[in-house]
Amino acid sequence: MIFDVWKDIQNKKLTPVYLLLGEEAFLMQETLRYIVQASLLEEEKDFNLSMYDMEDTAIETAIEDAETLPFMGERRVVVIKNPVFLTSEKKKEKVEHGIEKLEQYLHSPAPYTVVVFVAPYEKLDERKKITKLLKKQATVLEMKSLSDADTIKWMVNVARETQVELEGDAVNQLLLLTAGDLMVIHQELQKLSTYVGEGGIVTVDTVNLLVARTLEQNIFDLIDHVIHKRSKHALQIFYDLLKNNEEPIKILSLLVNQFRLILQVKELSTVGYGQQQIATTVKVHPFRVKLALQQAKLFQTEELAKILMELAEADYEMKTGKKDKQLLIELFLLKLFNEK
Structure with a gap:
């Protein structure tokens, strides 16, 4: 479960390579945030956090960065977005990717770097050698829609983190008004928590008052x-x-x-x-x-x-x-x- 992985990450049980795969953007965003938060102190991010978009940058550049020792810190985080070379998409790429360099790295990843592949795709091309290797070597996290039960569990946890209580009817009404959209739910929970204040209770009336219908x-x-x-x-x-x-x-x-x-x-x-x-x-x-x-x-x-x-x-x-x-x-x- 994604919640168990989040807990491991928050407890700094990190692995050298992650593959975040799927179309649930909010879960992708939160997982990446937890990885960065667990890996780096705020003041280290300017030096040791790098993001590369594979639609604009060759994979070799990102790998060279991953192999570079961190500056004034214990870890480096390299985020590799839109790795289209893992898919079966035929569109003409702006850059040529040296996949051999990535293969070498995956066989022996740097112990001081956390590499995160952010793949916002429904599926990858499982026929490709590089896809098979990455899925074998990385911690693969699938970003799928949460079930009702898991969405409710997550909502209660978010409320608890902001030290407010969600009534059962308020949970159901918030789900109804947001159609279960995690990004919208998160934004609305922040608003509701601010409104009732620390130690407050979010009721169904509070939800109806503050949450706009889509x-x-x-x-x-x-x-x-x-x-x-x-x-x-x-x-x-x-x-x-x-x-x-x-x-x-x-x-x-x-x-x-x-x-x-x-x-x-x-x-x-x-x-x-x-x-x-x-x-x-x-x-x-x-x-x-x-x-x-x-x-x-x-x-x-x-x-x-x-x-x-x-x-x-x-x-x-x-x-x-x-x-x-x-x-x-x-x-x-x-x-x-x-x-x-």
Whole structure:
């Protein structure tokens, strides 16, 4: 588990080479922060922390740095970003990389340097010799979306670090309003902690007061009101979005995304996929899958397919200017009210 690795890093149980692999940007950012924090004192960072982007710099330069003794400190940290040579991407690279130099280093890494490969990719090219060698020699940490349980555990820990308490209902509401986005949750927790102060308690009322609903969450609520025939509430959300200068075409796009997600999770759950499996397959946070599963129960597959066809028609009419943009969405919502 990523939390166990963080604990080891904080206890200065470091390894010479790390490979951070995956598309969960916040976990990537936090893991890198912990590694740097455990390796270097604040005053050492100017001398002993280096970052190289492999889209602009040859790997040999980074390796030469890794082999250089630290200056006025015990360790050096070399961060190697975007190692595209580990993937199967065919795009033309600006620089040529001397992979042999990297291979030599991996066989015998410098004991005084921590090298961190930051690979923001879904997967690497496992056929490549260098990929196999790196995965064998490095501590590989996969940056995947956390499960609901792990997200909640992490939220409680973050709150504890700032010496505040999170009520159970507040945790659930914060998850709901942020759609499980770790970066947003972290920012909101900092704000909530500052508001209640050290030793304070974050309640569901505090969350509702301070945490803004995302556009995606408003769309989810809008659809939920439609499903439960709360037409007044649904239209109110729509008109509020327009008042906040949200473009009808963007609202329509998010309606398409949400209904497509509902259809996907319905079909995948029907063939036996669990929440985490669905999240991995459709590449969204497990919490969004959980919410979509709740809504999917209230639709037949044929209904969802029909709704997506109607949204596609509305999108065409909106982009070709055949009907007023606001009117198109109003007509779509009214039709849904009558059908549900």
